[in-house]
Amino acid sequence: PKDVGILALEVYFPAQYVDQTDLEKYDKVKAGKYTVGLGQTQMGFCSVQEDINSLCLTVVQRLMERTQIPWDSVGHLEVGTETIIDKSKSVKTVLMELFQDSGNTDIEGIGTTNACYGGTASLFNAANWMESSSWDGRYAMVVCGDIAVYASGSARSTGGAGAVAMLVGPEAPLALERGLRGTHMENVYDFYKPELASEYPVVDGKLSIQCYFRALDRCYAFYRQKIQNQWKQAGINQPFTLEDFQFMIFHTPFCKLVQKSLARLMFNDFLSANSDTQTSHYKELEAFRGLKPEDTYSNKDMEAAFEKASLDMFNKKTKASLYLSTHNGNMYTSSLYGCLASLLAHHSAQDLAGSRIGAFSYGSGMAASLFSLRASKDASPGSLLEKLVSSVADLPNRLASRKRMSAEEFAEVMDQREQFYCKVNFSPSGDTNSLFPGTWYLERVDEMYRRKYARR
Ligand code: ACO
Numbered sequence: 195p196k197d198v199g200i201l202a203l204e205v206y207f208p209a210q211y212v213d214q215t216d217l218e219k220y221d222k223v224k225a226g227k228y229t230v231g232l233g234q235t236q237m238g239f240c241s242v243q244e245d246i247n248s249l250c251l252t253v254v255q256r257l258m259e260r261t262q263i264p265w266d267s268v269g270h271l272e273v274g275t276e277t278i279i280d281k282s283k284s285v286k287t288v289l290m291e292l293f294q295d296s297g298n299t300d301i302e303g304i305g306t307t308n309a310c311y312g313g314t315a316s317l318f319n320a321a322n323w324m325e326s327s328s329w330d331g332r333y334a335m336v337v338c339g340d341i342a343v344y345a346s347g348s349a350r351s352t353g354g355a356g357a358v359a360m361l362v363g364p365e366a367p368l369a370l371e372r373g374l375r376g377t378h379m380e381n382v383y384d385f386y387k388p389e390l391a392s393e394y395p396v397v398d399g400k401l402s403i404q405c406y407f408r409a410l411d412r413c414y415a416f417y418r419q420k421i422q423n424q425w426k427q428a429g430i431n432q433p434f435t436l437e438d439f440q441f442m443i444f445h446t447p448f449c450k451l452v453q454k455s456l457a458r459l460m461f462n463d464f465l466s467a468n469s470d471t472q473t474s475h476y477k478e479l480e481a482f483r484g485l486k487p488e489d490t491y492s493n494k495d496m497e498a499a500f501e502k503a504s505l506d507m508f509n510k511k512t513k514a515s516l517y518l519s520t521h522n523g524n525m526y527t528s529s530l531y532g533c534l535a536s537l538l539a540h541h542s543a544q545d546l547a548g549s550r551i552g553a554f555s556y557g558s559g560m561a562a563s564l565f566s567l568r569a570s571k572d573a574s575p576g577s578l579l580e581k582l583v584s585s586v587a588d589l590p591n592r593l594a595s596r597k598r599m600s601a602e603e604f605a606e607v608m609d610q611r612e613q614f615y616c617k618v619n620f621s622p623s624g625d626t627n628s629l630f631p632g633t634w635y636l637e638r639v640d641e642m643y644r645r646k647y648a649r650r
Contacts, residue, residue: 195324195325195329195363195364195365196364196365197364197365197366197369197568197570198321198324198325198362198363198364198366198369198370199321199362199363199366199367199368199369199370199567199568200360200361200362200366200367200368200534200567200582201261201333201360201361201362201363201366201367201578201582202257202260202261202360202361202581202582202585203257203358203359203360203361203531203534203535203538203582203585203586204253204256204257204260204358204359204360204585205253205356205357205358205518205528205531205532205535205586205589206249206252206253206256206339206356206357206358206633207238207355207356207518207522207525207532207592207593207596208238208239208240208244208355208356208596209595209596209597209628209629209630209633210238210239210241210596210597210598210599210628211236211237211238211239211521211522211596211597211598211599212236212237212239212598212599212600212601212603212604213235213236213598213601214228214229214232214234214235214236214237214351215228215229216600216601217237217350217351217601217604218351219601220601220602220605221350221351221601228351231450232351232352232448232449232450233448233449233450233452233453233516233520234351234352234448234449234519234520234523235520235521236520236521236522236523236598237351237353237354237522237523237604238354238355238356238521238522238523238596239343239353239354239355239599239604239607239608240341240355240607240611241607241610241622241624241628242607242610242611242614242622242623242624242636243622243624243626243629243635243636244341244355244629244633244635244636245277245279245341245636245645246275246277246278246279246285246339246340246341247279247285247288247634247636247645247647248633248634248635248636248647249339249341249355249356249357249634250273250275250285250288250289250337250339250357250359251288251289251291251292251634251647251649252357252632252633252634253337253339253357253358253359254289254292254335254337254359255292255632255634255649256359256632257335257359257360257361258292260585261361263333263361264296265292265293265295265296265298266293266296266297266298267332267333268293268298268301268332268333268334268335269300269301269302269329269330269331269332269333269334270301270302270303270320270323270324270332270333270334270335271286271289271301271302271303271334271335271336271337272286272303272304272305272306272316272319272320272334272335272336272337273285273286273289273303273304273305273306273312273316273337273338273339274305274306274307274311274312274313274314274315274316274317274336274337274338274527275305275307275312275338275339275340275526275527276307276308276309276310276312276340276387276526276527276557277339277340277341277393277526278307278387278390281390284304284305285305285337286303286304286305286337287304288645288647289337291647302323302328303316303319303320303323303334306319308557308559308561309385309386309526309557309558309559309560309561310340310445310447310524310526310527310529310530310555310556310557310558311527311555311556311557311561311562311563312338312527312557313336313338313358313527313528313530313531313555314527314530314555314557314563314565315561316336316337316338317336317360317362317370318375318563320334320335320336320362321334321362321370324362324363324364333361333362333363334361334362334363335359335360335361335362336359336360336362337357337358337359337360338357338358338527338528338531339356339357339358339525339527339528340355340356340357340525340526340527340528341355341393342354342355342523342524342525342526343355343393343394343608343611344394344395344397345394346605346608348399349397349399350608352447352448352523352524353523353524354519354522354523354524354525354526354529355522355523355525356518356522356525356528356532357525357528358525358528358531358532358535360531365578366570366578367569367570367577367578367579367581367582368534368551368567368568368569368570368579368582369567369568369570370565370566370567371550371565371566371567371568373420373424374417374420374421374424374565374566375417375420375563375564375565376412376413376414376415376416376417376418376419376420376563376564376565377413377416377561377562377563377564378408378409378412378413378416378560378562378563379560379561379562380405380408380409380560381559381560382401382405382558382559382560383396383398383401383559384397384398384401384402384404384405384558384559384560385397385398385402385558385559386558386559391615391616392612392615393611393612393615402447402558403451403491404491404492405558405560406445406447406451406455406556406562407455407458407487407491408487408488408491409556409560409562410455410458410459410554410556410562410564411458411462411487411488412562413554413562413563413564414459414462414554414564415462416564417434417552417564417565417566418433418434418466421434421438422434433466433467435463435467436456436459436460436463436507436511438550439511439550439551439552439566440511440549440550440551441511441512441515441537441541441546441549441550441551441552442456442459442511442512442551442552442553442554443512443515443530443533443534443537443551443552443553443554444456444512444515444530444533444553444554444556445529445530445533445554445555445556445557446516446519446524446529446530446532446533447524447529448519448523448524449516449519449520452512452516452519453501453508453512454497454501455554456504456507456508456511456512457497457500457501457503457504457508458497458500459504460476460500460503460504460507461482461487461490461496461500462487464476464479464482464500465483465485465487469483476503477503478499478503479499479500479503481495481499482496482499482500514536514537514539514540514541515533515534515536515537515540516533516536517536517539517540517589517590517593518532518533518535518536518589518593519532519533519536521593522593527557530553530554530555534551534553534567535586535589536589537551538582538583538586539583539586539587539589539590541583542573542583543573543577543579543580543582543583544573546569546573546579546583547569547570547571547572547573547579548568548569548570548571549568549569550566550567550568550569551566551567551568551569552564552565552566553565553566553567592630597628617639618639618640618641618642618643619639619640619641620638620639621637621638621639622635622636622637626648626650627650629650630650631650632649632650633649633650634647634648634649634650635647635648635649635650
């Protein structure tokens, strides 16, 4: 099959949020720390009525209803998540419930876990299936989602929640570019979840940011090597730079980190340019010549200088992709794909047509890849690209229709989640009218831990 990639995409986020200015006051930190320092304005969160199964049920059902494809036309479905409520039974098996009436049980794929990377691993697996001898001609579906919650303290404001489902098939309006994946994997303890009785991670925030930067440097170097090799074979002999990405999206723990990351990619371009180009293209940055990337993770002068130099590029290539992250927070495995949805929601099909979108996926622990999507050239009314773009156009309105909860209410819900985590034989309390219409929710956990869901 040609041009395997994303045909359609659906985003789900909770119907309630806490404002980051309220959290700053509640946490007694200086005004601006979360809103300016981290670049976050609002954070979505789930009550005890929602868990990872209900989030994924909702997003898959919405995608199926929107695309109207038959339930038996899906042959592969994989779920990437790090929100673990069962050490054995995958979320995928719960999603099979949706396919039951159609009689379609012939669906490969289970769950994939490594921090925020599971969504990307699932997307790669779906594309690999489709390009392999195992493909039976049907669609693949990739589901990613998480409830990102932290213990009270400095990391809590970088939480969030949500899920994304993607329909994968040939001749896609956003095709995965073949052979262009730069990957970096390594054993580190920057963010992990060893306490199985707790929903919270153990996190070394400063180390985590360093690891993210290191993975970014390495993945970009591998990606560039691979694309330059492809170019060389086609007789083109030139270095790849950020100019060759019309858009660039990133896994987004918090928005400020993404702005720094784009600056860092420019720093990488600068380091690998020859000295003439360094002088002509990167004005007033000569002082940073000869630095080694691994020595600069906490170099604030370099960071500030390249942030300034890359500001226009950030506004053009990346800023629009941060809309959902700014207003909803980190969705872990689905963060990068929420960025993709935001990018599509803020650009016309004409803007996007023919463009190359760079995508950096990072999962702590760590697993990371930089890859690229190519938008189809056809942006005419009724084209797949135009349909994809218009399908996410309601994102800002949907976000604006959520209910604002106080920081006190948010803290209370976090306490409730702690009490109910691992609990048996209970029905979560709460008003189902506070959920968006069509949302699946947890109705009951019985005495054998079996979970029963209903739809609003
Ligand atoms: N006004 C404006 N900016 C401010 C203010 C203020 N009043 N106060 C602080 N800031 C700035 C700081 O200068 C800093 O910016 P800088 O890094 O550009 O200098 C920023 O706000 C954050 O302040 P810190 O003191 O560094 O924040 P803290 O120590 O509380 O931790 C952190 C922030 C590490 C991100 C924490 O929230 C965390 O651990 N989060 C979870 C881990 C994470 O997201 N890791 C990233 C990748 S892995 C993943 O996706 C889970």
